[in-house]
Amino acid sequence: MDRLFWHGGLHLPFWQSIVCFVVGCILSLFFFNTLVFFSTIILVVLVIVVITTKNTAKFYVIITLLVGASYPILYYHCVYSSNLSYDELQQKQVLHGVIEQIDNYQFNDRLIVKTTKIANTDLKPYALMRAQVYISRAINTQYSPKVGDTISIRAKFKPIKPRLNEGLFDRRLHNFYVGLKYKGSVSKTDDFAVLTRATPSHITNLGSLSRYSWLYRGVLFGDTSAMPANIKSAVRNLGIAHLFAVSGLHMAIVFGFSFWLGKLALLLVSKFASHNTLRITPYFIAIAACATYLHASDYATSAIRAFIMIALVCLCLLVNRSYTSKRALLCALLLVILVNPFVLLSVGFYFSFIAVASILVALDLTNKRRISSPLYQLAFIQLVISITLAPLTVLFFNGTSVLSVFVNLIAIPLFSFFVMPLMLCVVLVDYAFSFSTPYRWLDALLKLLIKYIERIGEHIAWHYVPPISWQLIMLTIAAVLLLLYYYRSALLTLPILVFYYAHALNKEPNLTIRILDVGHGLSVIISKQGEAVLYDLGARYQDFSYFNHLVLPTLGINRLNLIKTVISHDDNDHSGGLTDLRHAGYFSTISGFEKACNINANWLENVRFKSFAAPHTAHSDNNSSCVLLITSGQFKLLLTGDIEAEREHTLLAEPSIQNIDVLISPHHGSNSSSSEGFINKTQPRWVVHSVNAYNRWRLPSLAVVTRYADYGTKQLATSRGAVKIVVTSSGYTISYAKQQNYWFLVD
Incomplete structure (x- = not known):
């Protein structure tokens, strides 16, 4: 296995089996909607394969496909299957859990609680259930619950039923993925108690001393819950929402910053460290920093993917093995799905992996076309990413930002090389030395940044697009890749463009x-x-x-x-x-x-x-x-x-x-x-x-x-x-x- 992975001797059954496992998970989630029928099909196909197949490689791949198709079912029964019965929903129930988020409203507050016990049933450590708890401001002032507190309440719960409108985002899948199932309200007659207080966390309070703490949370940790609505609208119109989601870029900055910081610290004590220690230790420091950052970002899918790929790079460098980005991306895909196959329901999953794949395609094309200028490389990579992700944006958000390609040519370098590093330095100085003055210095620059985001965003309209099927999205992405590699394939894209624009320009006659x-x-x-x-x-x-x-x-x-x-x-x-x-x-x-x-x-x-x-x-x-x-x-x-x-x-x-x-x-x-x-x-x-x-x-x-x-x-x-x-x-x-x-x- 070592020879196959590290030295490029591509063993097709192994890599195909990874792809088959992923395909099996996709089939299980999106194509088979009757559990009994699906299970029967799995068993019948498995028996036929065992009896008739003589080719070992084919047998291995098919078995992996079936395992992939069965894995989400097993995972569902272990993690997601906890539900309240009809009788339990008719009566008040006791809920114990940890507060993960608090949203402040005019008359009440909404707590997002990760449930550990409900209706006298202790949930397994791996079971996932969250609840929305609305608590009146008077009660909230009395008990003052904070994020991280363990609370106990007694209230009546009901299932969360998201809005369902044609062509718009299906929030049912998102709520299921995060385990958000029930909501309840705490009145004065209900029992409410804070069982244990959260230990103050420096990580969760980073940036809180700034008047733009919501911007720190958004840029550094991808938390946009406190971002003002007008800024969210401007960010969407500009097409820079990805800058407020933890990505490989964020993880790379954290890795590079901590790596060179660790290397510099070791050079100062080089008299007391061996050469091997000086070479290896910065990698461990950087990986530890990335792991901490992963935890602070609440294990976002894109952050997990980036962490796995960075860890594989470091492992290759430490053991002097060759490394290919495509295989690392495939391994990251496998590990992310193994952690939770229902991540396939998450919009961020597709944007994260397809964005990285498009970067690899762009780098391959820059080498083939011998683009050597860093500025041209950056512009070309951004162009490829924007073109590749545009169909996904249309699919999930019913539109696209018209000028996002040009805006990102400025925004990505600005955030990558100035805004995020400066924020990181400020919060680390505050964390290490309790020195808050840099917040005021940086706030003056952030005020100017927010001003321009808001003003420019108001003058750029979000371009709504008629609903489009996922089949057409896949065809469009395939056509884009063909067009990037073979310019003569432009003719192949014409039927898709004609079909789409005929659909888009058609007005309802009735x-x-x-x-x-x-x-x-x-x-x-x-x-x-x-x-x-x-x-x-x-x-x-x-x-x-x-x-x-x-x-x-x-x-x-x-x-x-x-x-x-x-x-x-x-x-x-x-x-x-x-x-x-x-x-x-x-x-x-x-x-x-x-x-x-x-x-x-x-x-x-x-x-x-x-x-x-x-x-x-x-x-x-x-x-x-x-x-x-x-x-x-x-x-x-x-x-x-x-x-x-x-x-x-x-x-x-x-x-x-x-x-x-x-x-x-x-x-x-x-x-x-x-x-x-x-x-x-x-x-x-x-x-x-x-x-x-x-x-x-x-x-x-x-x-x-x-x-x-x-x-x-x-x-x-x-x-x-x-x-x-x-x-x-x-x-x-x-x-x-x-x-x-x-x-x-x-x-």
Whole structure:
């Protein structure tokens, strides 16, 4: 094995078996969604291979493929399979765990707790479960929990159900990967105790003395949780988000800095050290520093990959063996997946490994094309990385930064050779000598840096791209590699480009209605021929806005131009995004708001919008909601806001609200609405309840669901995902947002 690995005599079965193991894991996670069927297939194939195969190499590779396919199943049952039963979710449970993160909100704080015990069950050390615990500010002030504390609480928990909207990031996979399963709230009547206080850690407090501590955490450790929302937006628009994620570049800087620091320290005591000690010790010092940095970065995938590759380089140098970057990358890939095969669900995994692979490709091309200038090499490498990663950015983030290639030519050297080394020096001086003055010196430079990031980022727009399949992404990356190596292969990329741009430029010919999954709230997009009308904006909580995070991206990736906006009434769950609507430049599109709602227009081709304004005698904001009837041919959609039985009674005299095809249930399916007379008048074929999963009001109300069922109305709820309606000349279809089912996800 030593001969095969170190001396380049490529033993195909060994390296192929690594690839087969990875492929097996991918098949297991993404292609087989019935566990029993999958297990049966594994056993049948294994028996056939054992009986019929005579070629030892082929046998070895196939067995490795099957082992790779089975490994995630075994790992799941050991690490991820801990769940609360239905009966346990109905009662308050005791949870013990360690606080990993605290997010401060206006009235409460959110604790991310890594669970060690729940419902009288001690979890195994290798079992992974995290919970969100919301604690009121009054209780939090009394107990003052800190990151690293071990706490005990008694509260009622419910599963976390992320928003599910077509074409947007599927947070279900992320939550599963990190083990984030349940959430609960601690009230004054619940038990809360801090069992053990965390030992103050110098590592976690590095940079805390700076007014830009969030920037230190972001640049040095990849923690962007405290980064202001406007800076996050600017960083995304500039295409420099990778600078705030621990990467091989960060690890290389730490390694180089600690290596030469160790070498310098040993030279000062060279009289007392042997030659062999002087040669070997700096490597151990650097590896130890990298291991510490890996721990401080919370074992990010890219950091693990970089650490493994650096460790392999050092091992090769210490034992005088040859080294190839491609094999080290392959070994790093194997080890990372062995640590956790579900890392394949992580977006960072793909960016990390494909970025390194593209760097190796770029270096190979610079040698072939004899590019000797360091500046040209840097520009070419950055160009290759940007082109290679652009399809991934489109796949995972529904768009790309238009000028990222040019911005990174300045940003990467600036952060690599100035910002990060300076930050590293400042925090080390503080750590070693408790000398905080350098923070003030560096803060003046950081203020200037942040100023330019914010200003430039505001003038560069994020370019949304229509949804694209992973198959087309793979074809695009393959076409890019062909184009880089063989310029004549440009013709091979033409079919892909033609297919993609034909798809991107195609505008929806039919009326399309998207009832978005915005939790407890409402937001509906009605669109046709590239133009859209928006009814309600969803809620806003602190720095989080559904309008910014869901509505705008949905408009962007579907190439929709927002021409009109109607806001039913002034409740946060319907109008919370009003400030964000104004900042996005759409304030002038508002054509109806609560009682100021008088609409009778054809905003979209052959689509009629007619409002029913609230009477001035309405006794509540809910009953002041702007009710909007949308008609296209024989199709009718009725949007009702939060009207209650009192307002419903006033609508019974309107003949046009009869025989509704799709009704958005008034007041989210509350029993204060959807009265018997209103349902009898509208006779809806479908009703959609815009509600949050496991909401505390238990909406839609069982009484309301029963009333609609008695009239034969089919019912949907956005708690299961966004609802999409496509209206054609021959009828309409209604369905939930498309979602991939996985055998390891438990609803």
